[in-house]
Amino acid sequence: xxxxxxxxxxxxxxxxxxxxxxxxxxxxxxxxxxxxxxxxxxxxxxxxxxxxxxxxxxxxxxxxxxxxxxxxxxxxxxxxxxxxxxxxxxxxxxxxxxxxxxxxxxxxxxxxxxxxxxxxxxxxxxxxxxxxxxxxxxxxxxxxxxxxxxxxxxxxxxxxxxxxxxxxxxxxxxxxxxxxxxxxxxxxxxxxxxxxxxxxxxxxxxxxxxxxxxxxxxxxxxxxxxxxxxxxxxxxxxxxxxxxxxxxxxxxxxxxxxxxxxxxxxxxxxxxxxxxxxxxxxxxxxxxxxxxxxxxxxxxxxxxx
Amino acid sequence: xxxxxxxxxxxxxxxxxxxxxxxxxxxxxxxxxxxxxxxxxxxxxxxxxxxxxxxxxxxxxxxxxxxxxxxxxxxxxxxxxxxxxxxxxxxxxxxxxxxxxxxxxxxxxxxxxxxxxxxxxxxxxxxxxxxxxxxxxxxxxxxxxxxxxxxxxxxxxxxxxxxxxxxxxxxxxxxxxxxxxxxxxxxxxxxxxxxxxxxxxxxxxxxxxxxxxxxxxxxxxxxxxxxxxxxxxxxxxxxxxxxxxxxxxxxxxxxxxxxxxxxxxxxxxxxxxxxxxxxxxxxxxxxxxxxxxxxxxxxxxxxxxxx
Numbered sequence: 026x027x028x029x030x031x032x033x034x035x036x037x038x039x040x041x042x043x044x045x046x047x048x049x050x051x052x053x054x055x056x057x058x059x060x061x062x063x064x065x066x067x068x069x070x071x072x073x074x075x076x077x078x079x080x081x082x083x084x085x086x087x088x089x090x091x092x093x094x095x096x097x098x099x100x101x102x103x104x105x106x107x108x109x110x111x112x113x114x115x116x117x118x119x120x121x122x123x124x125x126x127x128x129x130x131x132x133x134x135x136x137x138x139x140x141x142x143x144x145x146x147x148x149x150x151x152x153x154x155x156x157x158x159x160x161x162x163x164x165x166x167x168x169x170x171x172x173x174x175x176x177x178x179x180x181x182x183x184x185x186x187x188x189x190x191x192x193x194x195x196x197x198x199x200x201x202x203x204x205x206x207x208x209x210x211x212x213x214x215x216x217x218x219x220x221x222x223x224x225x226x227x228x229x230x231x232x233x234x235x236x237x238x239x240x241x242x243x244x245x246x247x248x249x250x251x252x253x254x255x256x257x258x259x260x261x262x263x264x265x266x267x268x269x270x271x272x273x274x275x276x277x278x279x280x281x282x283x284x285x286x287x288x289x290x291x292x293x294x295x296x297x298x299x300x301x302x303x304x305x306x307x308x309x310x311x312x313x314x315x316x317x318x319x320x321x322x323x324x325x326x327x328x329x330x
Numbered sequence: 331x332x333x334x335x336x337x338x339x340x341x342x343x344x345x346x347x348x349x350x351x352x353x354x355x356x357x358x359x360x361x362x363x364x365x366x367x368x369x370x371x372x373x374x375x376x377x378x379x380x381x382x383x384x385x386x387x388x389x390x391x392x393x394x395x396x397x398x399x400x401x402x403x404x405x406x407x408x409x410x411x412x413x414x415x416x417x418x419x420x421x422x423x424x425x426x427x428x429x430x431x432x433x434x435x436x437x438x439x440x441x442x443x444x445x446x447x448x449x450x451x452x453x454x455x456x457x458x459x460x461x462x463x464x465x466x467x468x469x470x471x472x473x474x475x476x477x478x479x480x481x482x483x484x485x486x487x488x489x490x491x492x493x494x495x496x497x498x499x500x501x502x503x504x505x506x507x508x509x510x511x512x513x514x515x516x517x518x519x520x521x522x523x524x525x526x527x528x529x530x531x532x533x534x535x536x537x538x539x540x541x542x543x544x545x546x547x548x549x550x551x552x553x554x555x556x557x558x559x560x561x562x563x564x565x566x567x568x569x570x571x572x573x574x575x576x577x578x579x580x581x582x583x584x585x586x587x588x589x590x591x592x593x594x595x596x597x598x599x600x601x602x603x604x605x606x607x608x609x610x611x612x613x614x615x616x617x618x619x620x621x622x623x624x625x626x627x628x629x630x631x632x633x634x635x636x637x
């Protein structure tokens with residue numbers, strides 16, 4: 026506050042104005058973001074099971090974290106989450122780069138393609154779940170019907186129960202996620218590719234570099250910042266997945282798609298153990314923060330080549 | 331060296347060159363067709379399913395093109411089921427959910443735009459102490475899984491419900507969504523304001539404009555397209571949100587994302603009706619995204635890539 030007294034009247038009035046302008050946003054964020062964040066940190070350190078009201082509020086230290094980390098179901102769920110995130114993000118980025126490279130030229134209908142790519146991105150994730158649950162329906166679904174007509178399935182008796190086994194179901198969740206997220210990544214990478222000066226490729230070609238070398242030594246390094254942001258954001262969102270799981274598989278079959286986001290929901294609002302739910306959610310938060318720090322290091326190293 | 335290489339081009343027979351010239355565009359347009367199909371087909375199938383009679387949906391293999399297209403599901407969702415139709419009871423509340431989503435998304439957008447513009451302007455122009463740290467901190471909040479906020483808010487909102495009635499209410503949802511989206515809104519708008527040259531406001535100040543006047547008369551008109559994009563993003567995000575709506579809304583403020591997941595009867599899930607709800611629920615975000623496509627990618631990346 027000594028700084029405040031040293032300020033000139035103009036500076037001080039600007040500071041007061043700044044405070045006044047920030048106050049509405051700050052109040053809302055404090056009330057429904059910051060305060061709840063601290064409150065759930067506290068809740069993760071006490072007992073808070075709605076099914077056992079008499080024990081609510083008893084301080085237990087790190088017990089909720091310890092019992093979570095000692096629970097094999099938590100680790101199953103963590104493993105599934107990592108499998109889902111790695112597979113989905115790798116496919117989305119890989120396909121995104123590939124498709125963007127293909128589309129990065131002048132052709133008729135270019136703006137139509139850009140418009141089209143927004144469709145899966147814009148629709149609610151819940152609707153994505155509905156679309157694929159219907160397509161993958163074992164008896165009436167479009168996918169089995171299509172495979173039957175293409176002759177890849179001999180008769181309706183051989184219809185595949187897409188969401189019937191844990192591994193296959195997880196792959197189908199990945200498929201739905203890839204469908205929704207890849208087109209937007211294509212748009213992001215296309216935008217980044219536009220900033221690559223075309224002369225560079227020509228120069229490299231003249232110097233005798235093949236197309237693969239040009240891709241890995243010139244194009245990809247030049248769009249690295251966009252790539253890293255896309256990978257980082259996609260990973261964070263994939264680790265938090267909930268809507269798609271809720272509508273498509275409800276975590277099943279036999280917990281095969283029970284990712285952390287869904288597991289936390291079950292613990293909190295089905296088993297009603299809110300303290301345990303808060304602890305799991307915080308573990309996920311710590312994991313995401315760690316990942317973001319790692320990504321940030323990589324990003325800044327990559328930019329200064 | 332360069333000249334030497336160009337004088338020895340890789341040998342390619344005339345025939346090979348002709349084939350490549352002919353196949354190249356063909357292969358490209360085949361790839362393009364596959365991409366278009368992959369993106370469109372799932373959504374188009376949902377639309378087709380929404381206008382197919384029940385009996386055609388259960389054919390093996392399905393009728394790809396409806397023989398007797400019907401709008402009875404749309405009619406049932408908007409005007410209530412007609413006598414003799416087997417429509418789940420939850421369909422009657424669909425229109426209310428649509429209105430709830432509209433009110434909540436609009437309310438959230440207005441709240442975020444007003445509070446977010448003011449705050450972002452202060453951060454961008456008025457030398458707020460610890461500016462960078464505060465902005466980064468708000469983004470850190472974005473990394474949290476939203477359930478971290480939901481769990482304590484559930485307790486809090488129930489506790490204060492006798493006084494404030496935020497549970498299952500429009501105002502409660504608008505507050506929740508605004509708090510969740512404001513960090514991103516402030517972050518993106520701050521980076522928009524940064525791109526507007528300070529000299530313009532200095533000129534306005536010399537002409538006797540107050541900082542607030544300069545914001546309203548100079549900065550806001552210039553940031554217009556950016557503001558529209560952020561508003562669209564806010565509306566879209568609140569319209570599509572599901573988990574908070576699932577926990578905090580019931581009979582009174584239930585949103586469309588929750589409503590479409592509830593079309594099941596004792597005989598199972600009514601996929602045709604779910605598809606219809608899905609099509610209707612997708613229209614507002616699709617219209618917004620298509621209208622604003624120019625700004626969507628540019629706008630949403632400018633905020634994040636600056637990081």
